[in-house]
Amino acid sequence: MKTIAYLGPPGTFSHEAAVTWRRRLEPEREKEVEELLACPELPGVVDAVKNHRAMAGILPVENSIEGAVNLTLDLLLEEMELQIIGEVILPINHCLLSQADDINAVREVWSHPQALAQCRRYLAAVLPWAKIKAVTSTAEAAGEALKRPDLAAIASSFAASLYRLPILAQDIQDYSGNKTRFWVVGREAPSLTGPYKTSLVVAAPANRPGTLYTILKDFAEAGINLTRIESRPTKKELGEYLFFIDCEGRCDEAPLNEVLAGLKSRTVLLRILGTYALG
Amino acid sequence: MKTIAYLGPPGTFSHEAAVTWRRRLEPEREKEVEELLACPELPGVVDAVKNHRAMAGILPVENSIEGAVNLTLDLLLEEMELQIIGEVILPINHCLLSQADDINAVREVWSHPQALAQCRRYLAAVLPWAKIKAVTSTAEAAGEALKRPDLAAIASSFAASLYRLPILAQDIQDYSGNKTRFWVVGREAPSLTGPYKTSLVVAAPANRPGTLYTILKDFAEAGINLTRIESRPTKKELGEYLFFIDCEGRCDEAPLNEVLAGLKSRTVLLRILGTYALG
CATH class of the missing domain: 3.30.70.260 (ACT domain)
Structure with missing residues (x-):
């Protein structure tokens, strides 16, 4: 049982962190995604590890722009059975994903509120006419962009390849160097070399x-x-x-x-x- | 021009902090609320002070359960013209406000997501049948409770007296000792005695x-x-x-x-x- 739990739906940055972590443990099994478990909320990720439905869970802990993820800190403090067994640091490069022929055909842009905020200047300059809508995750927005060609999602290139969505523009965030750090929690630390x-x-x-x-x-x-x-x-x-x-x-x-x-x-x-x- | 700007709508904890601050400055002018300015968002509070539409602004800075209000810290760092001229510490006692005859007649409970989270155990024990709905402020929920007697708002006793809503239950938060600290920002500090x-x-x-x-x-x-x-x-x-x-x-x-x-x-x-x- 080698399942890794993460904050879903599939295509989130947490999902990408889960894939990155598994690749570090088992470089040869890169493409099997069936052992990753999408949870709708962060407490669910912790529960999956506690209840032995997953061997490890991915929790976002800090972002270079937004700061600490307080819920992760509070959750870890309460859970005495879990320990941090690793960390994953992901660059956050936002892309504009859409089936539209070009940017001029985009009428709406959907994404997570933080992703929208991080691309505010880009959206004002390039898509001033577009209706902006906040949804619960970048992956949810990508799922919606699959259904409607007049809609673009701000999400990762990882989400683009998962949902097979064309990338209209990449690296559209206002601040460069945007990174998120994730903790991997579990019951037993793998034998990785230091530091x-x-x-x-x-x-x-x-x-x-x-x-x-x-x-x-x-x-x-x-x-x-x-x-x-x-x-x-x-x-x-x-x-x-x-x-x-x-x-x-x-x-x-x-x-x-x-x-x-x-x-x-x-x-x-x-x-x-x-x-x-x-x- | 002695206006104090706060995060509205009227009836929020920020509004109560604004009233508390004015009472400290001018104890005799307790009841005049026309010189308080409700702003829909925190950046608007800062702008009102910068643009001389208000002499002071109220910014929530930390809560004893939720921790820091990051937006306030980030805003203050950017605004070189403003300074902190005071602080207000408010006890946060959540009340159930409704025109319902009693608790059994309440079908829905509305409030800000943090207030709902802070009363989660109370709601599960006392109102397990009620539909819970998150809105943008406790005051917005109080305004809605004025329109619908089957609806209760979780808000302050300050909001109850402002909206003339009956208090069905008080101190319903799961943690005692809940307090919020506010910074008062302005261009000039008033002459108050120390420490x-x-x-x-x-x-x-x-x-x-x-x-x-x-x-x-x-x-x-x-x-x-x-x-x-x-x-x-x-x-x-x-x-x-x-x-x-x-x-x-x-x-x-x-x-x-x-x-x-x-x-x-x-x-x-x-x-x-x-x-x-x-x-």
Whole structure:
């Protein structure tokens, strides 16, 4: 049972991340998509892994323009049985997919609200007459473009090849360098070679970012590089936060294991979310 | 011209925050609402202040359950002319508003998706038969409940008194202690007494949270308490972040002014968003 669960429908960036992850594990089985499971919502991806319907699940964690995906952070905090077993970083290149003969024949553009926002200047310059409609995913928009030749979807080239839709224009996003990072969650980490990264959540006793300094000090003095820090509310009191930290190294090897042992004695909450190979 | 702009329609929590702010400035003029300006979107609130149609604007910045309001952080970063001149902290107590004779006569419950999510357990226990519908604001739902007695809105007691809607049940949120913090933005800070807080944005040269430690060190060594730290992407490259920091003290007084002077020479970006009286 090697199913990978992702946020569907088929053709989403999460789907592409699932395919990318499987290719890393098993390069020779590139084309079999029947073992990928599309879930309608993120909690469903987590449930599929928990209930053993999938060996791994794909969760978007941050985008270089939009920032953190808070639901993913909140979900992982609640699920003690799961761990992060890998990461996938995807470039987000938006394309205009349509069966229209050319751009002038496009009357409507559909996509996910974030994709529409990321292509706003392009749409205003090239398709000022088009009716813009927000739908729940880029893949849903692609599915609709299959039915109506006057409609274009903003979606990935991955969606174009999956839905066999012509690409009228590519790289139409206003900001270059747009990337999304996904966590792969599961019950057991695959044996991939390093370098490694560790993700953890920590709450300081006084629950003030002032004490964050003493936590970061331990990492700095051990020479461990932090690659990301993200605060989330404890959901108990305004002004109380948890910190999601990504750092270099394995949680079971020095110097990180020593830093973590020291932190454990001084913090209210310390949870290792996983140690995994860099994406 | 003393207009205060807020995210409407009338009856939202932002509206209540605007009323709360005016009451702090001018306690005797409590009931005059004609100088409050409802804007349909957050960028409109910022524009109203920039274009001198309002002297102040109300922007939600964080909620104790949902976390940061990213759009507010991103908007403030772009608007160099505005500063934070105050803060308002509101308890968020959701109520069930309806003209129905009792709860059993309610067929539909409408509200903002976050309010619905925050009352999910209550709705499942008390109104399992009701059709749930998400709309763009709690106030829009209250307006609809005025028209249809089989419909209940989840909104504030403030909205109840504004729309003259009966309160069928109050404090129905699943988590207690739910609060939202708002920033008041304007061109000039009013003369309120302290204690004071300062909000700033900083980007470290290496653009790695590892260097965040050296920034926090300056604050810690000067004995300045940080009350909040929030990261946002630079929108240029995955893994590059800006940090929104709230700390105690005034930016023009020691020890904070000395820390800021030191930081200025070592950081790529340092912007003071404002010094204001605690809410």
